[in-house]
Amino acid sequence: MNQLYVLIIKKKPLTIILFISVLILLALIIWVKTDYFEEVINYRYDDSVVVRSGSEREKLIALTFDDGPHPRFTPEILDILYEYNAKATFFVLGKHVKLYPEVLQRLIDEGHEVGNHTFTHIDVTKSSYGKISKELDDTDNIIYSVIGVKPNIFRPPFGFLNNNTLHIVKERGHRIVLWTANQDPRDWNSPTADSIANHIIRNVGNGNIILLHDYVPEKNSQTVEALKIIIPELIKEGYRFVTISELLEMSDLR
Ligand SMILES: [Zn+2]
Numbered sequence: 001m002n003q004l005y006v007l008i009i010k011k012k013p014l015t016i017i018l019f020i021s022v023l024i025l026l027a028l029i030i031w032v033k034t035d036y037f038e039e040v041i042n043y044r045y046d047d048s049v050v051v052r053s054g055s056e057r058e059k060l061i062a063l064t065f066d067d068g069p070h071p072r073f074t075p076e077i078l079d080i081l082y083e084y085n086a087k088a089t090f091f092v093l094g095k096h097v098k099l100y101p102e103v104l105q106r107l108i109d110e111g112h113e114v115g116n117h118t119f120t121h122i123d124v125t126k127s128s129y130g131k132i133s134k135e136l137d138d139t140d141n142i143i144y145s146v147i148g149v150k151p152n153i154f155r156p157p158f159g160f161l162n163n164n165t166l167h168i169v170k171e172r173g174h175r176i177v178l179w180t181a182n183q184d185p186r187d188w189n190s191p192t193a194d195s196i197a198n199h200i201i202r203n204v205g206n207g208n209i210i211l212l213h214d215y216v217p218e219k220n221s222q223t224v225e226a227l228k229i230i231i232p233e234l235i236k237e238g239y240r241f242v243t244i245s246e247l248l249e250m251s252d253l254r
Contacts, residue, residue, distance in 0.1 A: 049175065050161070050176045051209070052178050052179065053208055053209055054206075054207035054209070055207050055251035056206045057206065058251070059240060060242050061207075061239045062241075063086070063227075064091060064179065064210060064244065065088060065214035066090075066091045066117055066212070067091075067121065067215035068092055069092055069096050069100045071099075071100050074214045076224045077214050080224065080227045081231075082110060084235060086231055086235075087113070087246065088241065088243065089114070089115055090112060091114075091115040091153075092117055093119060093120065094118070095120055097142045097143060105146055113151075113243035113245055114147070115154060116139045116143070116153070116154045117139070117154070118156070124165040125161075125162050132168055152245075153177050154177070159179070178209070179210065180208040185199035185200055185226075187221065190220070190222065191222065196223065200226075201234065209247070
């Protein structure tokens with residue numbers, strides 16, 4: 001004890017105290033981070049909460065469109081879907097539903113599904129518990145005010161997740177829907193229609209959930225043109241286009 005006292009107080013007290021503090025801090029960071037990541041990874045692979053694809057047994061595809069409704073692009077997409085009797089899912093922003101409620105009503109009337117994508121496209125990892133709850137509830141409520149039903153699926157903006165969001169979403173009984181790996185052609189970044197279509201067709205597989213956007217601000221979206229290639233080609237290959245709920249039901253993932 002005396003020796004330790006001499007070592008700390010007489011020799012290099014500051015260096016040793018600093019060293020011990022850094023060790024404690026490192027241990028704390030590792031403990032918090034490990035716990036955090038384990039929880040997120042567990043949720044990510046828990047089919048009852050986070051979905052990335054449907055069953056591989058069926059030739060079903062779920063097209064999903066984020067960030068709308070948009071006054072021009074969403075109706076153009078709906079026209080193509082109608083032409084091929086294809087169903088899809090739209091993850092809408094509350095602020096866009098407020099601006100274009102008639103577009104949301106039309107997509108519901110035509111048999112498509114709507115999902116919650118927050119009110120203002122927040123990054124949930126940088127938002128408080130209260131803020132995430134409010135964004136989700138406000139979006140559910142505005143959707144309800146237009147179509148009389150609340151959605152039961154949620155897609156976090158950018159696909160980012162954290163424990164608060166998982167907790168909030170679970171509490172509301174929503175399912176989190178991401179997308180199948182390799183089915184994000186980044187259509188918001190102005191690739192050509194051919195490159196969007198080739199990306200999807202090249203990587204396609206049974207039960208895929210495909211990520212596209214019906215609202216791309218200040219850019220001319222090529223998504224509509226890409227769909228004119230993708231849908232007939234995949235129908236020719238024997239695929240059928242269904243909503244997320246239909247995909248989950250047929251995949252026994254209700
Ligand atoms: Zn988005």
